[in-house]
Amino acid sequence: MYDIQTIFQTANPILNQMPYPMMILNPEGIVLAWNRQAEKTFGYCAEDVLGKFIPFIEEERTYFYKDLWQKIIHSADPLHLESITISTKKGEIVNTPITLKAFTIDNDRYIFCQFNLGSEEQQDLLSFNEFTSIRDGLESSFMMLSIDQEGLISYANNLFLKYSKWTPKRIIGKTFWQMFPQTPESSVVADAIWKSLQNGRQWKGEAEKITKDGQSYWVDLTAIPIFTSAKKPSNFILLENDITDKKRLQNRLEKIAYIDQETGLMNRYRLEQIVNTMISENHHFTFVYFSIDKFYSLKELYDDQAEQVLIQEFTQRMKMYFQDSSMARVSIDEFVVLTPLGEWFIQGFLTYLEQHPIYINNSTLPLSISGGITKYPDDQISFTHLMKASYAAIQKVQSEGGGSISSLTKADHKALHKKSVIEKRLLVALDKKDLKVLYQPQLDLITGKITTVEALVRWEDEEIGTVSPEVLIPIAEETGLINDIGSFMLEQACLQAAAWHRKGIDLKVSINSSVREFRDKNMVKQVRRILEDTDCPAELIQIEITEKFALEAEAETSIIQQMKQLQNEGIVFALDDFGTGYASFRYMQLLPLSQIKIDQTFISTIQYQPKSQMLIQGMIQFGKSINMSVLAEGVETQEQQDILTEFGCDAIQGYHISRPIEAKEVEKLL
Ligand code: C2E
Ligand code: CA
């Protein structure tokens, strides 16, 4: 018999060239040769196994192999076994097919063994071995659990045991699900992790877990399926990091960010989240908006402390009455309740408040509440629209004196809905520059010539049809889109004025403007840029402002400044709808105005009402006295034109001269 060294030294260079793990044993099962593939695949190096009894077959199993062994040794044929179980050096269990064949050298029998692992499986084994070495590193920094295919825990590292307070013996065989709190939210998470692993996918995220004695802790969790064959994961590894402190801080911050400190009610942001969740889960509910009537006058009647008492006492009563409903404070004096209860119950709150008055300095506070009710999903279907509709209902109540709770009519909801559709379509229209401009000529009564045209917006939407400026402008002002309309109109007006200018036609183009546009600090810069880009002389542009605008501008020096800067550029200003607002001598002095436009309501009655005539005469004289030119709007007949000429009016605009028309049509009138 050859000694091991000789066999090893002769056999191994040959065996090393083979793609399979291989070994040579003597009849007693002692390893005599062990190739490189075997080293790689099972983790044992030659020194580990040479001269030893097959190290990777468990002791008690060797008995089982004894008969088999004799059979192999005495047979000339190879024997193929579908699967033998081997434990690798790292302690992992691998099943592999094996081929065994006895051979003779100098009358001694030896056994040649080849592990028939496919290259793919060898790969898996390799990566598995690599993984186990990585695992050692992970073990020290993560809580780690190993789970079998049934979801039973087969291993937990020390860190895991320390956190979860389980003992190594007791945790083995417990289920994966037992590590999570038995709440619906946690079950959802645990099931998601399990499903992902079953499908061979990783799962990463935050999860709440519980210790053996039921204490909650939070972890950042990575769950990994482990493949030992290509098809199905054989087991799963969970790596966890404790994030309980971070979570606690987050909760505390959320509390501060989502709760109204004074009342403990949630704030508007939280309300929005809750409503959105309820909507996504299709819970039906009633959205109730409360506003304290004349809150600011109440505040003035009492001292600062009274305000606090009022808010707290009111909150108290709301909590008592609506009990389990969600409640929020959405502004200083406004509250929202989400309730499944009906309208009659909600309205009963006012009676409840009467029966439980709030006392301040031993006297009852004269508290009056207005409320707006909107139903989800019957009336409105989004948070914004629930808010808007309820607020509109409150405004209706308050305009009738307040002190009651009501809801909008179906028609109101329809109107509100239409408004939101217009808002949406307007965004599209602005984006696609789908708005159009018509020009309405103004006739100079002294020269008999058309010297100015007013640019008026027109919008015909392919989905919602024609939207008149009377509908469009207020909505645009409310949403802030008026600024976009403004710059679109200005650009178009400048392009048109410049085009006419190049043709030798100097027509002034007058555009309408809203006070909101002037609140934009960049207004002047933007106007300058458009004038430059379009090559339009500033003298050809006039801006119309309304009396309401003028009144607000008077109080805001920045607006006056911007107007004056534009005036310095050469732009002129006209006061639109004159006579319908509060004509104030102050703003007439303060604002750089060049023209007043008498509103059409005065002109329409000029023939029949001597009072109108006197008013118009007065307005014309007033305008002239402060050096402004005077234009009359809405002139529809020759008779009206004659009277206005006689009164000394400078210019007229109206259907009698022309309706608003396309730029090309304007040229024909010149
Ligand atoms: P406005 O500035 O007073 O414009 C005059 C309105 O009266 C125009 O209505 C015009 O078509 C109409 N009109 C003109 N002559 C006559 C007439 O002889 N008889 C009658 N019954 N009506 C006449 P439109 O175009 O529907 O505009 C309505 C309002 O919408 C405008 O009143 C203006 O306040 C606003 N608007 C229109 N375009 C714009 C714009 O581009 N920007 C802004 N901010 N507002 C605009
Ligand atoms: Ca106008």
Ligand code: CA
């Ligand atoms: Ca007007």
